[in-house]
Amino acid sequence: xxxxxxxxGGEEERSMSVKDLLKMSLSSLWRRKLRTILTVLGVVIGxxxxxxxxxxxxxxxxxxxxxxxxxxxxxxxxxxxxxxxYGYYGGGMAVSVDGSSDSESQEPVRIDDAAIEQFKxxxxxxxxSPVLSTWVLLRQGxxxxxxxxxxMSREALEKMDLDIAEGSLPEEGGELQFFYGxxxxxxxxxxxxxxNPFYENYDYxxxxxxxxxxxxxxxxxxxxxxxxDAYYNSQYGGTxxxxxxxxxxxxxxxxxxxxxAGKPTEWGENANSILCDVEAxxxxxxxxFKGKAIPGQPTSKSGKPYKxxxxxxxxxxxxxxxxxxxxxxxxxALGFQAESNVEWMNQVQEQSRxxxxxxGGIGAVSLFVAAIGIANTMMMSIYERTKEIGIMKVLGCDMxxxxxxxxxxxxxxxxxxxxxxxxxxYGISAIINFVTKATYxxxxxxxxxxxxxLAMIFAVFMGMLAGLFPALRAMRLSALAxxxxx
Amino acid sequence: MAQEREPVIQVKNLYKxxxxxxxxxxxxxxxxxxxxRGEFCSIVGTSGxxxxxxxxxLAGLEKPTxxxxxxxxxxxxxxxxxxLVKFRREHVGFIFQSxxxxxxxxxxxxxxxxxxxxxxxxxxxxxxxxxxxxxVGLRRHKxxxxxxxxxxxxxRVGVARALVVDPEIIFADEPTGNLDSNTSAxxxxxxxxxxxxxxxxxxxxxxxxxxxxxxxxIFHIIDGKIVKIEDNWKNREVxxx
Numbered sequence: 001x002x003x004x005x006x007x008x009g010g011e012e013e014r015s016m017s018v019k020d021l022l023k024m025s026l027s028s029l030w031r032r033k034l035r036t037i038l039t040v041l042g043v044v045i046g047x048x049x050x051x052x053x054x055x056x057x058x059x060x061x062x063x064x065x066x067x068x069x070x071x072x073x074x075x076x077x078x079x080x081x082x083x084x085x086y087g088y089y090g091g092g093m094a095v096s097v098d099g100s101s102d103s104e105s106q107e108p109v110r111i112d113d114a115a116i117e118q119f120k121x122x123x124x125x126x127x128x129s130p131v132l133s134t135w136v137l138l139r140q141g142x143x144x145x146x147x148x149x150x151x152m153s154r155e156a157l158e159k160m161d162l163d164i165a166e167g168s169l170p171e172e173g174g175e176l177q178f179f180y181g182x183x184x185x186x187x188x189x190x191x192x193x194x195x196n197p198f199y200e201n202y203d204y205x206x207x208x209x210x211x212x213x214x215x216x217x218x219x220x221x222x223x224x225x226x227x228x229d230a231y232y233n234s235q236y237g238g239t240x241x242x243x244x245x246x247x248x249x250x251x252x253x254x255x256x257x258x259x260x261a262g263k264p265t266e267w268g269e270n271a272n273s274i275l276c277d278v279e280a281x282x283x284x285x286x287x288x289f290k291g292k293a294i295p296g297q298p299t300s301k302s303g304k305p306y307k308x309x310x311x312x313x314x315x316x317x318x319x320x321x322x323x324x325x326x327x328x329x330x331x332x333a334l335g336f337q338a339e340s341n342v343e344w345m346n347q348v349q350e351q352s353r354x355x356x357x358x359x360g361g362i363g364a365v366s367l368f369v370a371a372i373g374i375a376n377t378m379m380m381s382i383y384e385r386t387k388e389i390g391i392m393k394v395l396g397c398d399m400x401x402x403x404x405x406x407x408x409x410x411x412x413x414x415x416x417x418x419x420x421x422x423x424x425x426y427g428i429s430a431i432i433n434f435v436t437k438a439t440y441x442x443x444x445x446x447x448x449x450x451x452x453x454l455a456m457i458f459a460v461f462m463g464m465l466a467g468l469f470p471a472l473r474a475m476r477l478s479a480l481a482x483x484x485x486x
Numbered sequence: 487m488a489q490e491r492e493p494v495i496q497v498k499n500l501y502k503x504x505x506x507x508x509x510x511x512x513x514x515x516x517x518x519x520x521x522x523r524g525e526f527c528s529i530v531g532t533s534g535x536x537x538x539x540x541x542x543x544l545a546g547l548e549k550p551t552x553x554x555x556x557x558x559x560x561x562x563x564x565x566x567x568x569x570l571v572k573f574r575r576e577h578v579g580f581i582f583q584s585x586x587x588x589x590x591x592x593x594x595x596x597x598x599x600x601x602x603x604x605x606x607x608x609x610x611x612x613x614x615x616x617x618x619x620x621x622v623g624l625r626r627h628k629x630x631x632x633x634x635x636x637x638x639x640x641x642r643v644g645v646a647r648a649l650v651v652d653p654e655i656i657f658a659d660e661p662t663g664n665l666d667s668n669t670s671a672x673x674x675x676x677x678x679x680x681x682x683x684x685x686x687x688x689x690x691x692x693x694x695x696x697x698x699x700x701x702x703x704i705f706h707i708i709d710g711k712i713v714k715i716e717d718n719w720k721n722r723e724v725x726x727x
Contacts, residue, residue, distance in 0.1 A: 017605050024602075031590060391586045394547065395647075396575025397603040399568055480547045483586055 016401040025408040032381070036413065039370075039377040043417020043459060044424060046370035050363030051425035051447060051455050056432070057356030059446035064348045066442060068341050070268050074321040075126075077328055079119070079314035080337040081110040083298070109335035110298065111311040119316055122330055124323040129156030131313040132278050134285065134296055137225040139251070143213045144191040146228070147184065149274045151281030156315055162270065166218055167258030170277040176254050176284045179275040180217045182262035187272075188213035198264070207265045218259060223251040226288040229295065252288070282309050367459075371466040374413050378406060378470035382477075389474050390482020399475045406471035407464050414463020418456050425455075494654060494687050495521040495544060500553035502539050502710075513539040514550070515710035521689060521703075523654075526681055528690045528701035536710040538659060541691045545578060545657050546570040558654060575603055579648030581677070583660035585640045587632040587647075593619060594628045597646045604651065618646040622676060638669035645677055649684070656681065658690040662697060674700045 029036045068074060111130065119128035132151040137144060154172040157179070162169070170177040186198040190213070201211040225231045227249040232238075234248040262271060285294050286309070293305040300306065316331070316338075318324050324342045331338040382389070389402060429445040436444045502514040513536045521527050531537040542548040543555055546562045547570075555562040558577060565573060579600075580586075587596045594615045601611035619628050622642040632640050641661060648656050658677065662670035678700055681688045690701065698704045699718070706714040 015605055016603050017607075020602050020605075020608070027590070387586070388588055391588065392599075392603070393571060394545075394574065394580055394586075395600045395603060396571055396578075396651075398575075399571055401603065480542060483582065 015398045021401060021405055022408055025405050025412060028381070028385070029409055029412055035377060035380070039373050039413050040417045040420065042370035042373040043367075043414055043463065044421040046363070046367030047418050047421025047455055047459050048424040048428060049366045050360060050458075051422060051451060052428050052432070052445065053359035053363035054356055054451060055425065055429050055445040055447045057352055057359050058448065058451070059440070059444040060355060061349065061352035062446050063440055063442065063444065064352065065345070068345055068348065071341065073269065074341050074345060075318045075324060077316040077318065077324060077331065077338050077340045078131075079111060079316060079331055080339070081108065081310065081312075082335050082337050083108045083110075108298070111314050111336070112308060115334075115336070116311075116314060118334065119314060119331065122327055124318050124320065124327055125316055126319045127156050127159045127315070127317040129153040129315045130278050130311040131315050132281055132285075132309065132311050133313070134226070134281070134294075135228055137228050137231060138188075138274075139191075139223040139225070140188075140215050140220055142191050143188040143215045145184070145188045147187060147274055149178065149276055149281065151276050151278035152315060153278055156317075157275060157277075159317065160270065162275075163261035165259045165261035167256065170257045170275065170280065172277055173279045173283075174277075176252075176276055176280040177257035178222070178254055179258045180256060180260065181271045181273045181275070182260045182266060182268075183264055183271045184274055185212055185215060185217060186210075186264050188215050208263070210265060212264060218256050221253050222256065224254045225249055225251055226285065227295075250288070252284075278311075285309065367462060370417070371462050374410055374463050374466035375470060377413070378410055378467045379473075381409070382406070382470050382474045385474075386477060386482050389477050390479050390484075393477070393479035394483060403471045403475040406474050407467050410467020410471070411460050411464045413467075414460040415456075417463070418459025421459065422452055422455055492523050493520040494523045494558060495519075495689070496554070496556040497544070498554040498556070500540075500543060500555065501551045502536070502543065502548070503551045512710050514543070514553075517553070517707075517710070517712055519705060519712060519715075521687060523687055524685045525703060526678060526688045526690070526701045527703045527705065528692055528698040529705045529707055530692055530695060530698040531707035532693055535707050537691045537693075537707050539710075540707065541657055541659055541689065544689060545580070546573055575600070575651075577654045579651060579653035579656040581641070581644050581648045581656065581658035581661045583663040585632070585637075585644045585664070587640060587643055589632055592629045592631050593624060593635070593643045593646075596632070596643055597650050600647060600651045614650055615646070618650045619643070621649075621680065622646045636669075637665050638673060641665060641669075641673050642676065645673065645680070649680060649686075652684070653686065655687045655689065658688065660692055661690060662692075662694075670697065 113130070116128055116130050119125055122128075129152045133148050135146065135148050137146050139145075154169065157169045162179075165182070167179075170179050187196070188198075189196040197211045197213050203209040230246055230249040233246040238246050240246055260271065262268060289295075293299060294309065296312070297305055298310060314336075316327065318327050321342070324340050328338045328340055328342070392402060393399070425447060429443075429447055432445045433440075433443040497517055497519045500514050500517040501512070504511045504513055515536075517540065529537045529540055539548065543550055543562075544557070546555075546565065550563050553563070557573075560573065562570065562573070574580075588599065591599065594612060597615035597618050598611040601614060606614075616628065619625070619642075622645050624639060624642050624646070627635055627639055627643075630639075632643070635643070641664075644661070648658075656677075661677065662673055665673060674697060677688060677690075680686075688701075690698075692698050702718050704716040704718070705712050706716070
C-alpha cells in the first residue's frame with residue numbers, strides 16, 4: 001500500500017526504474033537470440049584472445065621471477081672486496097665494476113669484521129654476515145667431490161630460513177661441522193673411474209629417475225683435504241722448490257651437522273652449498289695452514305700473507321626489496337662492490353612488459369573487431385526498432401532512459417561475452433600449460449584474479465563504448481518521424 | 487459550469503511553415519483557439535489542411551515556427567526536447583490511427599507501458615492496466631498480443647493505454663481511420679463515455695465530418711486556418727432545454 005502511495009505521490013519526478021530498464025534491454029536481446037549469440041561470440045573470441053595473450057606474458061614473467069627467487073631472492077646483496085686494480089680474489093662470479101674503474105691508485109677495500117659491523121648498522125639491513133669460502137676435496141671411500149665450503153655467521157644461517165631435513169644448523173664456534181645442501185650429493189664422482197653416476201645416468205624425460213653416488217653424508221665419516229694444491233701435487237708426483245717430493249697433506253674428518261630438505265634434482269638458493277660456521281672455519285684454516293699462506297687470501301705487495309683472515313664476500317639481506325638499491329649504493333659509497341638481483345629483475349620485468357604489450361596488442365585487435373560487431377548489431381537493432389523507440393518517446397519515456405536502455409544492451413553483450421570468454425580463456429590456458437608442462441613446470445599461462453576483473457570491466461566498458469553512438473542516435477530520433485515509420 | 491469553462495489549451499497566432507525545395511508551405515497560418523477542461527473537441531479538415539500539424543504542435547511533437555501554445559499554463563514552444571518528453575509523460579495521453587502497440591508485448595503490458603516510464607512498480611501498474619482493460623471491455627483479451635486481436639480490439643487497447651496514466655488531455659489522431667464504420671462508432675462512443683466520466687479533455691483529429699460530429703465542439707480547418715467552429719454543446723443544451 002505504501003508502495004502504491006509512493007508511486008503516485010512521486011509520479012511527478014520519477015522516471016523509469018533501473019530494474020525495468022535492464023529488463024527491457026534483456027528482453028530485446030532475448031527477442032533476437034541468434035544475432036545476440038553471434039555478436040556475443042565475437043566478444044568471447046576477443047576477450048579470450050586478449051586474456052590468453054596477456055596470461056602468456058604474465059606466465060613468462062612469473063617464471064623468470066621464480067628463477068630469480070631461486071638465485072637468491074630479491075632482498076639479498078652480495079658484497080665483494082675491492083682490490084683496487086689488482087683484481088679480486090675468490091668468488092668466481094662476474095662482478096659489475098661500476099664506480100671502481102678509477103681505482104688504480106686506490107687502496108684495496110677488504111671485508112673484515114669491522115666492515116661487517118658497519119653493514120649491520122645500516123638502515124634496513126636485516127642480516128649481515130661474513131662469507132668465507134674455500135675449495136676443499138671431500139672423500140668418502142672411492143667417492144670424491146671437489147667442493148667449495150662456505151662459512152657464515154650462525155645468525156645469518158638461522159635467518160636464511162633453510163629447510164632442514166635432518167640434524168641441525170652448525171654450532172657457533174667450536175669444532176667445524178658441515179651442513180650439506182640437497183644437491184651436493186650429485187657432485188660426487190668415483191675417483192677410480194672418474195665417473196659421476198648422477199650425470200652419467202641423467203634422465204631428461206623424467207627428472208625423478210636419478211642415480212646417486214653411494215655416499216652417506218650424515219652417518220659415515222667424511223674426510224676433508226684443505227690443502228688441495230699439495231694433494232694434487234703429491235698425487236701426480238710434483239716436487240717442491242728443493243726437488244723433494246711433496247708429501248700428501250693431512251686429511252681431517254669433519255662431521256655433518258645437518259642436511260637441507262629437497263630432492264637432489266631440486267635447484268634452490270644454497271642447494272649446492274656446504275655451509276659451516278665462519279669462526280670454526282677460520283680456526284680450522286689457521287690450524288691447517290699454520291705458517292703458510294692460506295690459498296685465496298690476499299697478500300701484501302711483498303707477497304707476505306696478512307695476519308688477519310679477510311672474508312671473500314659479505315651476505316646482506318634487506319628487509320624490503322624497495323630498499324635494496326639504496327643499501328647497495330651506501331655500500332658502494334664505502335668502496336666495496338655490491339651486487340643484487342634488482343638490476344636483473346628490472347631488466348626481466350621490462351622485457352616481459354614489452355612482451356605483454358605485444359601479445360596484448362594482438363589480442364586487442366580481435367576485441368576491436370568484436371567492438372565493431374557490437375556497434376553494427378546495435379545500429380541494426382535501432383533501425384528495426386525505430387517505430388518502437390518513437391512510441392516510447394511519445395508515451396513519455398525519458399530520452400536518457402532510451403539511451404541507457406541501448407547502452408545496457410551493449411553492456412550486456414560485453415558482460416556475457418566477457419564471462420564466456422574468460423571461461424574459454426581458462427580452458428585454453430589449461431591446455432597450453434598441459435602441452436608445455438615439460439619446459440615450464442609451474443605453467444607458462446597464468447591468469448591472476450586482477451586480470452579476470454580487468455578483462456570483465458574492459459569487456460563491459462568496450463561494449464558500452466561501442467553502443468554509445470547507436471544509443472545516442474536512438475535518443476535523438478525524432479519521435480514524430482519514428483512513429484510515422486511504417 | 488464556470489469550472490468547465492477554464493481553458494486548458496490556448497493557442498495564439500500559431501504558424502508552421504515548411505520549406506519544400508524553394509517553396510514555403512504554410513501548414514498553419516495564424517491559428518487561435520481555446521479548448522476548455524472536460525471538452526471533447528474535434529479538428530476536422532481534408533488531407534493537407536494542417537490538422538495533423540495542429541495536433542503535433544499541441545502535443546509538443548513539433549516546434550511551431552511562430553506563435554504560442556499554452557497547455558495548463560505552460561508554454562510548449564519554449565521547452566526543449568527533454569522538457570517536452572516530461573510534459574507528455576505528465577499531462578498527455580495518445581491514441582493513434584495505426585494503434586502503435588508494441589508487437590512484443592501483450593495487451594496488459596502495452597497498457598502498462600506508459601506507467602513503466604513513470605517508474606510505477608510492476609504490481610501496481612499491471613493492476614491499473616487490468617482495470618483499464620476491464621473499462622474498455624477487453625476482459626478476455628488481456629494476455630493477447632496485438633497480432634492476435636482485431637483492429638477494434640487493438641484500438642481499445644490503445645484507448646486503455648492513453649487513459650491509464652490519468653492524463654489531463656488525450657490526443658487522438660484519426661483514431662478510427664483503420665476501423666470499419668461499426669467498430670468506429672463503438673470506439674467513438676467508448677472514448678466519449680470514458681472521457682466524460684473522468685472529466686478529461688479529448689482532442690481528436692479527423693477528416694470525417696460524421697465522426698467529428700461526436701464532439702462537443704468542432705473546429706473546421708482549411709489551408710492552415712480555422713474557418714468555422716461548431717458548438718454542439720450549445721446545440722445540445724438548447725435541444726435538452
